Amino acid sequence: MLRIVCLLVAMMAPGMTAADVDAVYDFDSRSEEQRYQNLISELRCPKCQNQNIADSNSPISKDMRNAVYQMMLDGKSNDDIVDSLVGRFGEFVKYKPDLESRTFVLWATPFIAVLGGILLVVGVVIRSRRAGMAAPELSAEEQARIDKMLAERNQNGND
Structure with a gap:
């Protein structure tokens, strides 16, 4: 019985470990690969909203990456590629409209x-400078009260 269970687990294991592998694109030169990376990092995923299509794992981002790669193979310029995707998905896909x-x-x-x-x-x-400059004048009575308080304070402090 243990052998049968082990056999079943061994047969199911490859299916459980299968990962979703992104497409691997071949480029003629390093500059073309850099151009591709720049394009996919400048375009926003319509589904994720705050991720570029380079970082997003959504199906629409994968389709957009494939479209960018295919248009690059067809000899389209960066502006043509971006305009095509903007025409398809709207101005939202551009981080810098x-x-x-x-x-x-x-x-x-x-x-x-x-x-x-x-x-x-x-x-x-x-406003604060104007308020500081225009200090209100004290009346004679107020000045006399202040002088009296200061005199009492000085007299109490000296005792």
Whole structure:
């Protein structure tokens, strides 16, 4: 009975250890391989949203990597490859969208936020300096009370 169980485990073991192996791409030169790596690291996975297609294991990323490789073999330029994938999946797949009227706010938001922060700090500093310069005058009665308190303090401190 033990032999049968061992035989069954041995027969099932290769199926349990099979791993999902990514496709291995052959390139003519190191520069082509580097170009491929740059392209797949610059394109975002539509499913994972915050991973590039080089790091994602989703099926759509695998399809996109295959498409990039195939288009490279067909002699397409980087712009043609990116435009093709943008046409298929939308502008979202680009980590750095082009500066257009509809993406202007996306590009301008960091500058607007920094400028707003600087203006806020300048306003607070100016307001605090103005408040410090315009110290209110004490009335004669208030000045007399302060002088009396200081005199009492000095008298108590010397005893």
